Amino acid sequence: MAEMTYRDAINLALKEEMRRDPSVVVLGEDVALYEGSFKVTRGLLSEFGEERVKDTPISENTIIGVAVGAAMGGLRPVAELMTVNFALLAMDQIVNHMAKIHYMFGGQATVPMTIRMPGGGGSQLGAQHSQSLETFFMHCPGMRVLYPATPADAKGLLKSAIRDNNPVIFLEHELLYNSKGEVPEDSEFLVPIGKAAVKRPGEQVTIVAYARMTVLALQAAEELAKEGISCEVVDLRSLAPLDDDTIMASVKKTGRAVVVEECWRTCGLGAEIASRIFENCFDLLQAPVRRVSGLDVPMPYSRKIEKLCIPQAETIVQAVKDVVNGHY
Secondary structure: OEEEEHHHHHHHHHHHHHHHOOOEEEEEOOOOOOOOOOOOOOOHHHHHOOOOEEEOOOOHHHHHHHHHHHHHOOOEEEEEOOOHHHHHHHHHHHHHHHOOHHHHOOOOOOOOOEEEEEEOOOOOOOHHHOOOOHHHHHOOOOOEEEOOOOHHHHHHHHHHHHHOOOOEEEEEEHHHOOOEEEEOOOOOOOOOOOOOEEEEOOOOEEEEEOOHHHHHHHHHHHHHHOOOOOEEEEEOOEEEOOOHHHHHHHHHHHOOEEEEEEEEOOOOHHHHHHHHHHHHHHHHOOOOOEEEEEOOOOOOOOHHHHHHHOOOHHHHHHHHHHHHHOOO
16 A cells, blocks of 8 residues: 555556556547646656547547547547536537447447546636536436545546446546545556445444545544544445445434535435435434535635535534434
8 A cells, every 4th residue: 555645546547557458548638748737647648658648629529529439449538628617518429429329329339438527616716617517427327427535446446437338427526636545556456336435434323425525524523423423424436326225224224314515405416315315214214314515506716605605524513413413
């Protein structure tokens, strides 16, 4: 095990998969000479050359369209979009082509490609560059959606994504790039797609979270433990498919659930998970499921107001206390 940043873990995953499989190629805006806007593709051009690491025009629809064609032709492209916000310019290729080709061709064609996209709020980048759009992709069948919280999961999930024969949306939270953690150095270390992880065992309340919200949930659980409240933290890791078994097993044990999401509350991921918990665990629940979500507003630029729009550790602490104390 080696300690490294979330950014470096993703970089290592890319290098390992490119060394392992010559069909893996990387393309996107500034991924080659500039080594990526967040320096995630650092060193790829020098090691693998311009045939496998391609700078593209500033056209997200074109980047994804080229990647779809390359995947159908036998390559395993990893397309980087500078931020998830720019994916809105490529939704036709993502939703109408990438996600549907395998089905529309009756299984005769596969699209083994990965789209990497940084996202999330908290960096004072304004309304158009601070969005959490994961539910947009979850809503569309035909592709997998992954959102790791730790460096180890970032490495293992990206390697699994690149090897998968299905199209994969791989999301990375911008505020996690400098976070550090232990990462297995084994080049065959993989994290299975569709499997959540219990990051902290507990007895009284299940906190379901993902990406940066998992980090905040763990901070909240630590604070709550000081007050004698035992929380189990479930990190989704994979948003599509969702690991219902792990979520339900935890809720059946604790009898209470708080679902934490950074995305907008209306039609959010938390609503889907809360609904599934009610459907599967209703008779065992000791309290209604509580949702902690981002506010339904365009993200403000002001740092203080932006913070109010995104769940914080203290927000999660209060939600758990409300559920435990019967304040619904």
